[in-house]
Amino acid sequence: MAPQTYIADIAEFAGKKVTVAGWVYNKTGKGKLLFILLRDGTGIIQTVIFKGNVSEETFAACENLTQESSLQVTGVVTADARAKGGYELQAEHVEIVHIAADYPISPKEHGIDFLMDNRHLWLRSSKQHAVLKIRHDIIKAARNFFDSQGFTLVDAPIFTPNSCEGTTTLFETNYFDTKAYLTQSGQLYMEAAAMAFGKVYCFGPTFRAEKSKTRRHLTEFWMIEPEVAFFDLQQDMDLAEHMVEFIVGSVLENRRDELEVLERDISVLENITRPFPRIRYDEAVQMLKDAGADFKDDDDFGAADETIISEKFAKPVMITHYPAAVKAFYMKRDPQRPDRALCVDMIAPEGYGEIIGGGQREDDHDVLLQGLKKHNLPLEAFQWYLDIRKYGSVPHAGFGMGIERAVAWICGRSHIRETIPFPRTMYRLNP
RNA sequence: UCCGGUGUAGCUCAAUCGGCAGAGCGGGUGGCUGUUAACCACUAGGUUGUAGGUUCGAGUCCUACCACCGGAGCCA
Structure with a gap:
């Protein structure tokens, strides 16, 4: 050529x-x-x-x-x-x-089902092209951030013998003569890796067989999950907001044209600077009640609740100290108030929902063992995980950021299916 | 899984009270030296999601199913 x-x-x-x-x-x-x-x-x-x-x-x-x-x-x-x-x-x-045959996507409007059936061609359209260029930049920025802070990339396996959290539905596969499941989080493996390298992260696909049917859910999505030894909840939150600030700044610096193609309000993104607001679960509940929302005490927040809270802030808001009962077994409990977990959810502005979930992990062997039993999880499969608390256990914390949700927010897209090249949802496996 | 909605030309949609299946875009043919989703003329294009039912007659009414869309729950 x-x-x-x-x-x-x-x-x-x-x-x-x-x-x-x-x-x-x-x-x-x-x-x-x-x-x-x-x-x-x-x-x-x-x-x-x-x-x-x-x-x-x-x-x-x-x-x-x-x-x-x-x-x-x-x-x-x-x-x-x-x-x-x-x-x-x-x-x-x-x-x-x-010479191309009759191209199905004309410059006029099309329905979403038609466009999704033609996703392999839709990628050529200017807005889809812009979203995926920004996705690329978000991933690159996230990795640059961790790499520049002394983190080591330690990828977690995709095939796992058991559930990470035991609650969510998993995709089951036939693994020779036994069953294996597609991972729903690399976190447990990152905890092990953090004890070897100090600061680690993984970046890979995760799978949830939940029959979720909303604009915020995919069955296959990508997460970046840092984990740090000798880290507490406050340090974890510092890291999370620093990372988000870095990513947004990088997109603003490198992807102006694409943001313009998407007609994104750039001033909203320019405002994403540290520090982010931090509130406790109890304060968030009070906000909901003040707003007249129908909310049951000690419940987790629903999508509408998250939107009400996020609309009170122009920046992502970090909500901490949820009731331990609604959170996963590995969350460390607040010593000051044992019914609360040392966890954090970061809710994006403009109603985009939770983009980050994380917290400090339980580092006491016996407490963790009790948690496993309480959740009826198979103890044999978690022996290696308990080992982390047997050999030099230390406080540690981390979080996971859903790449597609971050892309949807930064790009101002209303639906997550446009933020990944070939989305997998409950009703879509093709193309 | 639950609630609500949609399904008519390649695409986006019309079709009145149940009474001849329509338009724009896209395609094809012809025209035009500054177009921006060009314009003008002509033209081809249909198992009205599937299966049954009611009726003289069904795109339209009824039943079931299928596909998809929006929302909920769960989560990132």
């Missing part, structure tokens, strides 16, 4: 002859003049094909180009205010690579 110039870099080549390779995003024309919006994955540029500037055959061939046909265009880059992006390419030579 001819050496290729990417559209993202096109301004550097004004006045020069380049070859751009890509796909037809849209085509208009007027008689002897054709305008082809050419998309190459890095950007879109208007290509001008004038009958007098190319051969008869080339012009005739270009008239037959359909949406998403692939081609290489060689010509001079010119600045032109009439073109979107400010530059256009005056075609001299066009090499058609493939």
Whole structure:
């Protein structure tokens, strides 16, 4: 193939002859003049094909180009205010690579079911493209954050012999002659790893066989889960808000164009700076009651409750000290008030719900053992986990951030299914 | 799993009281030297989700099923 110039870099080549390779995003024309919006994955540029500037055959061939046909265009880059992006390419030579069949996604509106059936093609559309570019940046920023703070990436297994929490439904697989389950969290393994490396994180897919059917749920989603030895709840919260600030800052710095494509209100994101508000569960309950919500004491918050609380703050709010009864068995209890857990949920603003859940872990062997028994969990499967409390147990804490929920919030998307390339939901396994 | 909704051309949707199946976009053909979701003319395109029922007659009414959408619970 001819050496290729990417559209993202096109301004550097004004006045020069380049070859751009890509796909037809849209085509208009007027008689002897054709305008082809050419998309190459890095950007879109208007290509001008004038009958007098190319051969008869080339012009005739270009008239037959359909949406998403692939081609290489060689010509001079010119600045032109009439073109979107400010530059256009005056075609001299066009090499058609493939004429696309009738492309199903037109520039008009479509229903969500149709678009999801065509997700493999929908990825080419500008908004979907922007969301996934930002997703990439969020993941990169999160990893940069931990890497720069001395964390070690220690990936957790996907196949697990048991439930991490014992409560959520798991996807069961046939693992040779036994059963294995797809992981729903890497946390327990990170606790073991933290005792080996001090500061660790994992980043991988997690699976929940819950029949959840909301705009915030996927059956397969990605989590980044740090875990730190000799860390308490307060330090855990410091880390979480620092990470979120870093990620949002990185997206604002690197993905302005994409945020604009998504029509995201940037001022809202610019306000995401430390410190974030921190409230206790009891204060949150009081807020709900003051707002007139129908709330049962010692219950967990529902989606509507989270929205009411989050709307009181312009930044993500961290809620701590939930009733231990509604939280997982490994949460450490507050010594001051043993019916409360040393846990934290971070609720994103604008009603996007919980993006982070975490807390300090129970580090006493016997208390943890009691918790396992109370939850009717198979003790044999958790022996290795109890070992962490037998050999140099220390206070430790961590959290998990759901990547897709963070992407949905930062991108201002109303539904999580657009924040992962190929979403898996209760009703969708294809494409 | 529960509650509510939708299903008509490739796509987005109309179709009055139960009375001839329609439009825009997209496709095709022709025209146009500055288009931005171009415009103009012509044209092709239908098992009305599936199966049954009521009726002289069903896209429309009834029953069941299927698919999907929105919400709840659970969670990140």
